[in-house]
Amino acid sequence: MAHIKLxxxxxxxxxxVCKKFNNDKGELINVLHAAQSLxxxxxxxxxxxxxxxxxxxxxxxxxxVSFYSFFTMIPKGKYPISICMGTACYVRGAxxxxxxxxxxxxxxxxxxxxxxxxxxxxLRCVGACGLAPVVTVGEKVHGRVAVEDVKSIIxxxxxxxx
Amino acid sequence: xxKIKLTIxxxxxxxxxxxxxxxxxxxxxxxxxxxxxxxxxxxxxxxxPGGCRMCVVEVEGRxxxxxxxxxxxxxxxxxxxxxxxxxxxxxxxxELILSDHPFxxxxxxxxxxxxxxSLAQDLGIREIHYQGxxxxxxxxxxxxxxxxxxxxxxxxxxxxxxxxxxxVGTLSALYRGFGSVVAPAFEMDLDHSSCTFCGQCVAxxxxxxxxxxxxxxxxxxxxxxxxxxxxxxTAPAVRAALGEEFGYEAGTLVTGKxxxxxxxxxxxxxxxxxxxxxxxxxxxxxxxxxxLNKHLQGDKNVKLxxxxxxxxxxxxxxxxxxPDMLDIPSTAKSPQQMFGAIAKxxxxxxxxxxxxxxxxxxxxxxxxxxxEAARPEFAVDGDPDVNVSITTRELxxxxxxxxxxxxxxxxxxxxxxxxxxxxxxxxxxxxxGVIEAAVxxxxxxxxxxxxxxxxxxxLRGFEGIRSxxxxxxxxxxxxxxxxxxGNARTLxxxxxxxxxxxxxxxxxxxxxxxxxxxxxxxxxxxxSILKKRQIAxxxxxxxxxxxxxxxxxxxxxxxKEYLGAPCSEKSHxxxxxxxxxxxxxxxxx
Ligand code: SF4
Ligand code: SF4
Ligand code: SF4
Ligand code: FES
Numbered sequence: 023m024a025h026i027k028l029x030x031x032x033x034x035x036x037x038x039v040c041k042k043f044n045n046d047k048g049e050l051i052n053v054l055h056a057a058q059s060l061x062x063x064x065x066x067x068x069x070x071x072x073x074x075x076x077x078x079x080x081x082x083x084x085x086x087v088s089f090y091s092f093f094t095m096i097p098k099g100k101y102p103i104s105i106c107m108g109t110a111c112y113v114r115g116a117x118x119x120x121x122x123x124x125x126x127x128x129x130x131x132x133x134x135x136x137x138x139x140x141x142x143x144x145l146r147c148v149g150a151c152g153l154a155p156v157v158t159v160g161e162k163v164h165g166r167v168a169v170e171d172v173k174s175i176i177x178x179x180x181x182x183x184x
Numbered sequence: 185x186x187k188i189k190l191t192i193x194x195x196x197x198x199x200x201x202x203x204x205x206x207x208x209x210x211x212x213x214x215x216x217x218x219x220x221x222x223x224x225x226x227x228x229x230x231x232x233p234g235g236c237r238m239c240v241v242e243v244e245g246r247x248x249x250x251x252x253x254x255x256x257x258x259x260x261x262x263x264x265x266x267x268x269x270x271x272x273x274x275x276x277x278x279e280l281i282l283s284d285h286p287f288x289x290x291x292x293x294x295x296x297x298x299x300x301x302s303l304a305q306d307l308g309i310r311e312i313h314y315q316g317x318x319x320x321x322x323x324x325x326x327x328x329x330x331x332x333x334x335x336x337x338x339x340x341x342x343x344x345x346x347x348x349x350x351x352v353g354t355l356s357a358l359y360r361g362f363g364s365v366v367a368p369a370f371e372m373d374l375d376h377s378s379c380t381f382c383g384q385c386v387a388x389x390x391x392x393x394x395x396x397x398x399x400x401x402x403x404x405x406x407x408x409x410x411x412x413x414x415x416x417x418t419a420p421a422v423r424a425a426l427g428e429e430f431g432y433e434a435g436t437l438v439t440g441k442x443x444x445x446x447x448x449x450x451x452x453x454x455x456x457x458x459x460x461x462x463x464x465x466x467x468x469x470x471x472x473x474x475x476l477n478k479h480l481q482g483d484k485n486v487k488l489x490x491x492x493x494x495x496x497x498x499x500x501x502x503x504x505x506x507p508d509m510l511d512i513p514s515t516a517k518s519p520q521q522m523f524g525a526i527a528k529x530x531x532x533x534x535x536x537x538x539x540x541x542x543x544x545x546x547x548x549x550x551x552x553x554x555x556e557a558a559r560p561e562f563a564v565d566g567d568p569d570v571n572v573s574i575t576t577r578e579l580x581x582x583x584x585x586x587x588x589x590x591x592x593x594x595x596x597x598x599x600x601x602x603x604x605x606x607x608x609x610x611x612x613x614x615x616x617g618v619i620e621a622a623v624x625x626x627x628x629x630x631x632x633x634x635x636x637x638x639x640x641x642x643l644r645g646f647e648g649i650r651s652x653x654x655x656x657x658x659x660x661x662x663x664x665x666x667x668x669x670g671n672a673r674t675l676x677x678x679x680x681x682x683x684x685x686x687x688x689x690x691x692x693x694x695x696x697x698x699x700x701x702x703x704x705x706x707x708x709x710x711x712s713i714l715k716k717r718q719i720a721x722x723x724x725x726x727x728x729x730x731x732x733x734x735x736x737x738x739x740x741x742x743x744k745e746y747l748g749a750p751c752s753e754k755s756h757x758x759x760x761x762x763x764x765x766x767x768x769x770x771x772x773x
Contacts, residue, residue, distance in 0.1 A: 066370055079353025079378070084369040088359045 028067050035060060036068065040075035047076050050086055054093060063097045091132070099134045099141035101179045104158045108147025111155040115169070119155055120144060122172040139180065190261035205252035205263055206239055214265050216241065217274065217303055219281075220339035221253035222388060225711045226646055227695045228670055229388070231344040236337070237277050238303070241265045249273055278307050283314040286334050294392030297706050300337060301391075321365050326374040327558045328381040328397060328551040333365045336393035342366060342385035350669040350693070352501065354379045378504050378767075382497035382669065382693040383551030383702015388709075396551050396703060400582050402572045406543040407450040413535070414543040415453040416446055417523045417602070420461065420613030421549040421698035422576045424720040428705040428713070429580035430590040435716030437724055440595025445583045446547075447596060456598045457546065458605030460523035461612040461621070463742070464494055465733035467759050468516040468618075469626040470750035472688055476630075476661075487512050489664065489679065489686040492618050494518040496556035497693030497702075499763065501669050506676055507765030515760040519612065520546050520553050521562050523602065524569030525758045530746045531602060539567060546573045549613070549701030552693065561761060575703025604738040607638075607725035614721045615667035615697035616643040616650065619690035623654055623663070624732045631657040638731045644722070646696060646715060649674060651686070664689040667697050 039056045043049035053072055058064050064087050073080040087093045105111075105120045120142075124130060127140055134141040150156045153165025157175065164175060186201040195212045209216050220236040223229065234254035241252045244262035249270065252263075264270065282304060289295050321333035338357070343366060346355045354368050354377050368377035386394045406414045427438040446454045471490065478486040491513040493499060502513065517525065523546070528539040546553060550573075556562070557570040574582075583590060598604070608624050611617030620643045627635055642652040643663065648671040654661045664686040666672045672691045678684045694700045699717035700707075707713045730736055747755050 069369070079347065079356065079369075081353055081356035081358075081367075081369040081377075082347075085356035085358050089357075 026065055026067055028065075028071070032060065033071060036071055037075055040072065045075055045077070047078050050076060050078065050083065051090075054083075054087060058093060063094050065095060065097070094132055096132065096134050096141070097138070100139050101159050102141045102143065104143045104145045104148075106146075106148045106150070106154070106156040106158075107144045108151065108154075110147070110151035114154045116155040118169050119157065119167050119172060122169045123176075126172060126176055140176070188257055188259040190257050190259065190263065192263045193265055199257050201257075203257050205241060205243075205250070205255045205257055205261075208257050209241075209252065209263070209265055216252050216265055217306065218253055219299065219303065219337065219390060220341070222339075222341050222344075222390075222709050224388075224695070224709060227711065228349045228648065228668065229344060229695075230348075231339070231341045231388075233340050236281075236339060238274055240270055240273050240277075242267050242270055275307055275309065278304055278309055279312050279314055281337055282309065282312050283316055284318050285337070286318070288335075288392075292335070292392045293395045293398065294335075298392060299390035299708065317362075319362055321367075322371050324367075324371075324373045325397065326379075326381075326555075328554040329374055329379070329383065329386060330395050330397050331367070331374070332393050332395070333367065334393075335391045336366055337391055338364065338366065339390060340366065341388040341390065342394055345384040345388050348670070349695075350380070350382060350384055350501075351673050352378055352380055352382075352505075352669060355385065380497045380500035380504070380669065380693060381552040381555040381702075382501075384694060386551060386702050387694075387700070387704070387706065396575050396577065397554060398578060398581075399554070399572050399574050400578050400585070403545050403574060403582065406545070406571070412541055412543045413452050413537050414450070414545060415455055415527060415531075415602075416451045416545045416547060417455045417457045417460065417520070417527075418442060418446070418547045419457045419520070419549055419553075419698060420610050420617075420721065420724075421701060421704065421717065422547050422579065423724070424613060424699060424717040425549065425576055425704045426580060429577065430583075433716075434713040435720040437720050438590075439724065440597070441590060441593040442579075443598055444593045444596035445586075445588055445590065446579075448588055448593075449582055449586050451545070453599045453602075454596075455523070455527075455602040456605050456609075457519045457523055457548075458609030458612070459602045459736070459738065460519035460526065461494075461609035461618075462606050462733035462736045462739050463522050463526070463759065464516055464519050464612075464618075465608055465621050465625050466739060466743070466750045467522075467755060468492065468494075468514045469622045469629065469733075471514050471516060472622065473626055473630055474751065476687060489662075489684055489689045490514055492622075492688075492690045494612065494618055495552070495692050495694075495698075496520075497550070497552035498669065498672060498691045500552060500555070500766070501672065501693065502676070503763055503766040505673070505767075506680070507767055509676070509680065510763040510765065512679065513763065515756075515762070517562075517759055517761050518553075518556065519609075520548065520556065520570055520573070521761070522759050524557070524562065526742070527602065528564070528567075528569050529758060530742065539564065543571045544569065546570050547576065547579045548573055549576050549698045549704045550694075551575065551702040553703075576701075577703060577705060580705070601738045601741065604736060605728075606733050606736045607728035607731035608733045609736075610725045610728065611721055613698045614644075614718045615692050616645065616665050616690065617697065617721065618692075619643055619663055619665060619688060621733060622688070622690075623661075625734045627654070627656055628732065628734065630659075633657060635732070639726075646718070661688070662686045666690070667692040667700075668695050669693050 069083045073083045157164045157167045199208045216239050219238040222231045234251050239252045240249035242264040243250045324331040343355050423439040427436040493513040527544050532539045553573045557573045562569050608621035620640045650665040696714040700714045
């Protein structure tokens with residue numbers, strides 16, 4: 023496993039989070055949620071800090087992280103792609119759009135392309151049902167996406183790679 | 185206690201409230217098959233996840249089959265353990281497990297001792313009606329333990345041993361569904377994890393998913409090499425358990441046959457770790473008295489209690505979990521390593537053998553000893569003091585491979601000089617034994633008087649944590665004993681909190697001490713086997729003409745000829761060591 027170095031201020035922030043939950047083992051899932059929103063993902067090093075702060079074994083923490091699908095150990099890509107799978111989007115073909123992204127990027131949901139540019143996720147309703155099916159790339163929202171549009175969306179950001 | 189009555193297979197049985205159907209059935213002579221369930225009486229081990237459904241029974245009035253290991257008896261209950269529905273369910277469970285299990289019985293280390301295999305045979309499975317993809321995982325070949333997750337049936341016994349009993353926390357179920365596996369965090373190798381190599385997970389694993397690294401071939405290669413002189417040392421607990429592998433009743437001492445077998449296998453000298461145990465007592469006992477005297481004189485720099493250090497599983501544990509307390513354990517090496525150091529110096533010089541041509545093999549009840557033997561600080565110019573460490577189980581394997589009829593072997597004696605030992609050296613194999621041996625010697629050295637009674641029954645027993653006060657001629661010495669790392673943790677935390685009243689504490693990683701080591705013949709959940717081994721150890725001690733380490737003439741001679749005095753400069757160089765904080769630090773930029 024590649025080792026990463028965590029920034030000191032982020033670690034301090036993480037420890038604060040643990041303290042907010044009274045360093046209570048029973049709050050592990052909530053702490054991990056908070057940690058994931060802080061770091062964007064849960065690398066081994068972050069799990070280790072949490073294990074130490076909550077005084078549980080690192081194996082137990084990884085057990086929990088790997089059990090729930092909403093936790094991820096893979097960093098998001100530079101352009102995180104999310105496909106809305108809410109009812110409105112779904113009935114308008116979001117799944118086909120998702121499959122096209124999977125095919126063209128050659129990754130599964132929850133993964134990141136090896137070059138770190140794109141990551142793929144599905145979301146519950148984003149509240150833009152009028153634009154269904156909706157795809158967000160970073161902060162930007164693409165509406166009424168058809169399977170044929172997928173390729174050009176990818177190209178748009180790929181060329182922006184600089 | 186409230187009593188309740190129920191009927192199991194048409195037999196009326198009365199049990200205490202809270203009894204499970206599984207336990208009640210046992211009273212009526214029915215052993216319901218189990219797979220995940222395991223309880224070790226008189227220890228903290230209790231694994232009842234209720235996950236495998238092998239133990240299901242029919243309970244009248246309930247629609248679903250009930251797992252008997254999880255179901256409590258109720259008054260008036262009517263249970264059937266062997267209906268067609270039950271039998272079918274069990275066979276289905278077994279077939280499903282086997283459909284995702286490699287068919288490697290012919291070459292599996294666990295074959296013949298595997299609970300899964302024998303249960304499949306008992307159920308009479310001859311065909312598997314399910315076919316599907318078999319799961320594959322990252323394996324792990326660490327110096328002490330090999331993990332083969334393909335053979336794992338997710339019973340979680342190893343997790344209970346590691347997390348609840350030993351409080352080490354190395355293992356956890358990871359991922360979910362088909363891909364789930366029991367492994368260290370991030371599936372890292374045990375080597376890099378918090379694992380102590382105590383081997384207690386191996387001792388309870390029902391399959392070949394967790395096994396020791398087999399070093400027997402390395403030993404044979406050395407024996408077959410004409411350039412090498414190969415010597416062997418056998419730990420105290422081995423002689424009290426080896427017989428079980430050859431059908432002897434647990435607790436049968438087979439010391440003489442074991443020596444004879446080792447000689448026939450081809451070792452040039454057959455020595456005894458008990459000799460080194462006597463040596464350990466000389467060093468550790470002297471260190472204890474030195475620390476005690478300084479402490480009594482008010483020296484604040486001297487830390488008490490002193491902890492024993494002969495168990496490498498325990499050493500690994502405190503290096504990882506108590507890195508702030510590395511100055512509390514005795515600096516004395518374990519008997520295995522003392523033996524190696526003396527063999528490759530004193531003995532090699534005496535025999536005029538280059539240490540590189542001398543191969544030291546150890547037979548141990550233990551997997552942590554494999555790890556210990558490989559520690560870089562126990563080697564000189566890359567040549568390890570102990571070259572190869574094998575377990576009691578591996579020795580049995582070697583005896584079988586050598587076509588020896590164990591039953592017919594005549595009793596033989598250890599070679600001199602490293603084969604002579606006192607009764608004090610023998611009891612190292614049981615919890616409480618090391619400290620009793622130390623007391624026998626420390627008492628006489630401290631008081632200058634002869635001990636009238638060498639048996640300290642107050643230090644013996646099977647309880648997880650014990651304590652006793654021994655009168656050193658007016659000076660009360662408080663002694664603590666813990667076996668099992670969870671119990672050790674309790675005493676360690678007391679010390680950390682400044683609440684410990686003890687002067688000396690003995691700690692062993694395994695239940696019962698080395699007699700319950702991770703390399704011993706499998707007990708399959710029967711704790712009475714460990715207790716019988718324990719009795720055997722004290723029997724061997726009682727039958728020895730010399731019962732105190734400092735009276736062993738070969739030990740006296742070793743000091744006279746070579747070491748000088750206990751804790752001398754030479755002794756420190758050869759027989760003492762340092763400890764290292766093991767916990768990985770998180771890198772922060
Ligand atoms: S050997 Fe001991 S410490 Fe290591 S995983 Fe097994 S039970 Fe845990
Ligand atoms: S490794 Fe062995 S003890 Fe652990 S869950 Fe698998 S089968 Fe059970
Ligand atoms: S108690 Fe004995 S068998 Fe167990 S780890 Fe320690 S030395 Fe090895
Ligand atoms: S033995 Fe009862 S559920 Fe596994």
